[in-house]
Amino acid sequence: MRTDQILTRPERVFARLDREPERPAHLQTPQMSRHRVVLLGSTLAFYLAIVVAVLTTSWLVRLDWQVMFFRPYEQWPQLHAFLDYLVVLGQRGPTAVMVAAWLGWRSWRQHTLRPLITLGVALLLLNITVGAVKLGLGRLGPHYATQIGSAELFAGGDIFPSGHTANAVVTWGILAYLASTTVTRRVLSVVSAVVSLSVGATTVYLGTHWVSDVLLGWSAGLLIMLALPWFEPLIAAVEARVFAFRERLRRRLETGTVPVPVATALIPLLSAGGKWQLRLTDEPSPAAAAGGSAASQEPAATPVPVSAQAAAAGAGHAPAPRPPAHVSGRPHLIRSERTPVTPVGSRRPAHTERPPAGRAAARPAGG
Helix, strand or coil: HHHHCCCHHHHHHHHHHHCCCCCCCCCCCCCCHHHHHHHHHHHHHHHHHHHHHHHHHCCHHHHHHHHHHHHHHHCCCCCCHHHCCCCCCCCHHHHHHHHHHHHHHHHHHHCCCHHHHHHHHHHHHHHHHHHHHHHHCCCCHHHCCCCCCCCCCCCCCCCCCCCHHHHHHHCCCCCCCCCCCCCHHHHHHHHHHHHHHHHHHHHHHCCCHHHHHHHHHHHHHHHHHHHHHHHHHHHHHHHHHHHHHHHHHHHHHCCCCCCCCCCEEEEEECCCCCCCCEEECCCCCCHHHHHHHHHHCCCCCCCCHHHHHHHHHHCCCCCCCCCCCCCCCCCCCCHHHHHHHHHCCCCCCCCCCCCCCCCCCCCCCCC
């Protein structure tokens, strides 16, 4: 019987997760080639040209108004129900969940976090760049326009560039960016381009965006996809940190290090006057810090009374060394703050004379 048939399904899952990080040999990281740099520069020039055309209220703004007055949703009403569902492919929430589920499965199969981290970096760049331009220009949409022929800028809107279009380019384009083979990358590039173009045209059909909004959204998403190779070192560093943290956590769980509990104890100390005293301390003893092994093998030291020390000195023997004074970081407690200690044994004096067993003690004669 094969080993993988003996293991249960959860054990196989954990066995795969416990492997060392590895990356297939055919999975190549895209590089910032000269061709990609040229495309990036051309897309950036197109992006700036659209922004300038809208700021100067040029022919592009007039085209926006002509399409808005044409009202495509009234010209082809039979497409409205279908395009209402198609535009969901550009919404950030549903598309991010679908793509993240697929990339999560790929990460588990290839045992690498690069697909998920790349998706996170791309979405973060999308939110920062597109959101900043949206809030900075503040353009109103076709349904909220107030002045015919105006660009409707700096009016508190958030429509320029189109977030649906840019999100469709980035979310579906990340699948082509992370493709394992050249053929798969080309096929997915065509699919993502068709989806993003369809989503952008659908927003114009529904009247939620101007034509210039869609053009700027396409270029904004393409800029992010073309610039992703510059962020590959950051993606690799984040992946290495995550795996290092996982390894430290695994070692900590395997060793099972438990801190030594600190208990309050009474320690006998010899004061300057030659009398033994008891002091409260919350510091662990060396035996407790070592696991209690030394304390279990060696008996505790018995304090030597002062009279015994004096007798030993009179007999010509050197007095026993005094135990070192206890050094504690806390101040000495006054009598009212100390914990009362109950002495061991009885305080009654011992009887000097006891009657023999079986005889009663003599009683004084009664008067």
